Amino acid sequence: MNKVLDEHFVPWFRAVAPYIHAYHGQTFVVGIVGELIAAGRLTAFVQDLAILHAMGIKIVLVHGFRPQVNEQLAAKGHPAVFSQGRRVTDPIALDCAQEAAGQLRFEIEAAFSQGLPNTPMANSTVRIISGNFVTARPYGIIDGVNFMHSGAVRKVDSASIRAIIDGGAMVLLSPFGFSPTGEAFNLVMEELATQVAIGLKADKLLFMTEIDGIHESPLDPDSPIDTELTVADAERLLARLPRPEQPTDLSFYLTHCVQACRAGVERSHILPFAFDGALLKEVFTHDGIGTMIVDEKLExxxxxxxxxxxxxxxxxxxxxxxxxxxxxxxxxxxxxxxxxxxxxxxxxxxxxxxxxxxxxxxxxxxxxxxxxxxxxxxxxxxxxxxxxxxxxxxxxxxxxxxxxxxxxxxxxxxxxxxxxxxxxxxxxxxxxxxxxxxxxxxxxxxxxxxxxx
CATH class of the missing domain: 3.40.630.30 (Gcn5-related N-acetyltransferase (GNAT))
Incomplete structure (x- = not known):
């Protein structure tokens, strides 16, 4: 082994060992935006998830597909319509969403099946299970806008998901829910991940996002990232920010993180997918890389x-x-x-x-x-x-x-x-x-x- 690397390995491993011990057996719900996959970062991210899984962490992965659906719509010459930060899902958009979800699910399952030598996936077996675990209802007509096939989470089958992850497999959820009559509804990934985390009483909800986190001066992108916010501080910040219209708005992910923590999830995180290894750095280092929202300060x-x-x-x-x-x-x-x-x-x-x-x-x-x-x-x-x-x-x-x-x-x-x-x-x-x-x-x-x- 390289001597410099050898000198740093033992102190590094000793530093992360307490976190490995603390997180063994815990439940993480991880939400990834479709932009992560579009940027070609899926393989490396899946390898990081496999490391967490190998350490005994129980994982539910929820994927988004905004850019993929937009690409499908553009190919059909159909506009992508949003209102209040939510897609208006007409029948054509619903078809595009179903097609995109099927393709992404295939890509994610394939990534977990690689088992390439000299990678974290070597000799690993990660079973991925998907299913109709989410019951949804129509979002309805809001402020005169008919959202058609866009929906909201009505119920999460937490008992079935829990049985699967306790059995050693990983659960993969696409942002879809179904009504008792079999209708399909397009869901917001962040809302779905939040409701799943709440239903499972998860230890962590982690969003891999387009943004770096919450800056200490929220309107100054050059200010340092605030690595830890209490729920109370986050709520005060939300009161000063405008209502989110798109995922890159500061209040978009922060709203979901606060909701999760208020409902019993111990910690929620906003992480930049553009940083290679962001998930591991956040979980296994003292200050992490993004913003963590907690009920009380951990320090x-x-x-x-x-x-x-x-x-x-x-x-x-x-x-x-x-x-x-x-x-x-x-x-x-x-x-x-x-x-x-x-x-x-x-x-x-x-x-x-x-x-x-x-x-x-x-x-x-x-x-x-x-x-x-x-x-x-x-x-x-x-x-x-x-x-x-x-x-x-x-x-x-x-x-x-x-x-x-x-x-x-x-x-x-x-x-x-x-x-x-x-x-x-x-x-x-x-x-x-x-x-x-x-x-x-x-x-x-x-x-x-x-x-x-």
């Missing part, structure tokens, strides 16, 4: 408990090996666990620090400040520092200090000042290891920039 900064000892040991071990931290064994951390602050995301600890108070000197030592390698540079170290400062003030301390051998400049940039080790409280001075020659830096918890004398 938590809190005081540690005894359940966190293992997680703390795991993230400080690499720094101990590099000599950046003094070695601490499990007994030490278990004894001092109440002194620790941790930051976690989705139940996984990726940062910590401890505050050892010296009340007689009205100061405290911040020790073991650590942020996992794969999430550094995102401001988590500063968030932990601010929480330690808050804890110190609450205990009536006037300053905090650190001992460091490798990160002096990081602390100086955040208001610490270098002092002689003789400054240390007597109790800490007796434990100072002069062979390590750790630098001592102090930060007064009063006004910024106040100098030490």
């Amino acid at each position: 938590s900064l809190r005081e540690a408990s005894s359940d966190d000892v293992g997680g703390i040991l795991k993230i400080i071990e690499p720094l101990e090996q590099r000599g950046a931290l003094v070695k601490r064994d499990r007994a030490d951390i278990e004894r001092d666990i109440a002194l620790y602050t941790v930051i976690e995301h989705d139940g996984i600890i990726f940062g910590c620090a401890a505050l050892y108070p010296y009340p007689e000197a009205r100061t405290g030592e911040m020790a073991a400040l650590t942020v996992a390698d794969h999430v550094q540079g995102q401001g988590d170290g500063e968030r932990i520092l601010r929480r330690i400062e808050q804890r110190a003030r609450a205990q009536g301390l006037e300053s905090i200090f650190v001992l460091t051998t490798q990160t002096m400049h990081w602390f100086i940039k955040r208001g610490f000042q270098l002092v002689d080790p003789e400054w240390l409280p007597e109790a800490r001075k007796r434990k100072y290891n002069r062979e390590r020659r750790s630098q001592v830096l102090v930060k007064r918890l009063g006004s910024p920039g106040e100098a030490w004398r």
